[in-house]
Amino acid sequence: MGDAKPFAKCPVCNKKYTSAKITPLTEDETRSTMHVSCPSCGVSSILFVSANQWGVASVGILTDLEEEEVKRHFGKEVVSVDSALDAYVFLKECGGKAEKLL
Numbered sequence: 635m636g637d638a639k640p641f642a643k644c645p646v647c648n649k650k651y652t653s654a655k656i657t658p659l660t661e662d663e664t665r666s667t668m669h670v671s672c673p674s675c676g677v678s679s680i681l682f683v684s685a686n687q688w689g690v691a692s693v694g695i696l697t698d699l700e701e702e703e704v705k706r707h708f709g710k711e712v713v714s715v716d717s718a719l720d721a722y723v724f725l726k727e728c729g730g731k732a733e734k735l736l
């Protein structure tokens with residue numbers, strides 16, 4: 635996968651993660667998951683990065699977990715990037731519905 639830092643930016647302050655502390659969680663040829671602490675605002679997120687023929691796409695999910703906790707979580711269960719992305723889409727859809735209900 636190589637270095638995802640140049641492609642990712644913080645979902646909160648929008649700063650690029652060029653100097654962020656990154657902890658890799660899972661990685662294969664086309665996708666990787668990592669825990670990132672933003673050096674600008676201090677917010678942690680889990681970053682899903684996937685590469686295809688068009689380039690690299692990244693999705694960040696905010697988390698309260700420290701990298702050690704996340705690592706433990708990812709070590710205990712086999713969490714595939716697909717299921718994590720499904721969860722993200724699900725949460726996003728729920729969020730959209732909740733907004734409409736309000």
Ligand SMILES: [Zn+2]
Pocket residue numbers: 644645646647648649672673674675676677
């Ligand atoms: Zn930030």
